[in-house]
Ligand SMILES: Nc1nc2c(c(=O)[nH]1)N[C@H]1C(S)=C(S)[C@@H](COP(=O)(O)O)O[C@H]1N2
């Protein structure tokens with residue numbers, strides 16, 4: 001089923017006029033510098049190389065929230081992406097030169113099918129869906145983001161993991177020349193994350209390749225990143241180059257860095273405080289700064305879809 005938004009609504013109607021114009025000039029400047037024009041022609045089959053790189057044939061999802069999406073500007077200028085700096089505005093500033101394409105994704109480990117694929121070939125077999133999800137960062141702020149993505153369950157199914165595959169591990173690109181934040185050891189690089197195979201095949205999990213109907217902006221993890229809306233934002237690893245089917249629980253970057261603060265599961269849980277702050281409430285980005293914080297929901301409000309995954313776990317211990 002085709003949906004009205006976002007193809008019927010120009011970004012000018014979503015963001016303010018001024019930002020729309022600036023953005024248009026910004027993208028044009030990028031094209032002139034060779035970034036966009038140099039994309040391999042094969043990629044055009046999936047993502048048209050027009051000014052806004054609008055994605056074709058996006059269907060809607062029954063899992064979308066009807067809450068108002070956070071503006072395009074907030075979604076793309078208030079980010080965590082430490083490969084490009086540790087401040088919220090750093091990814092928007094320091095990814096302007098980043099050229100995500102060409103991009104290869106390796107699938108390996110305990111699966112019948114494995115291999116290394118051009119981004120275009122990797123996503124071509126799957127349907128593009130818009131998933132408007134609430135997103136909750138561990139730092140107690142939240143957004144509503146109209147992702148465009150492919151079902152992670154479909155991806156897993158295609159590669160036919162064997163019975164040994166208990167987890168799916170993900171890795172970000174490691175290349176300090178392209179990701180200058182990696183010159184500092186603020187985290188152990190490459191950024192790594194993982195899910196149990198049951199989590200990875202839950203219908204809510206997606207690999208996002210776009211937002212607001214357009215190819216994924218660099219600050220949000222172009223060309224492809226994980227989105228698991230019932231977990232804290234740090235599980236949503238960006239710039240993925242490797243997907244591995246593994247037997248043992250994989251290392252995850254924040255768990256390596258500060259295991260006493262960040263567990264493997266990272267399920268959104270208003271009842272379990274972070275050691276340094278409460279997780280009971282959250283600030284919705286874009287609301288005015290005097291607005292009251294809103295309560296955080298168990299599993300970020302996605303309990304109906306995911307609570308069964310954790311019925312035998314003590315969520316106070318398995319955070
Ligand atoms: N590779 C990588 N992925 C990452 C991060 C990062 O620093 N590096 N930050 C995470 C954190 S803490 C959050 S909250 C989300 C933010 O996603 P967004 O910028 O698209 O909102 O990305 C996650 N994915």
Ligand SMILES: [Mo]
Pocket residue numbers: 080136137138139232233234
């Ligand atoms: Mo986060």
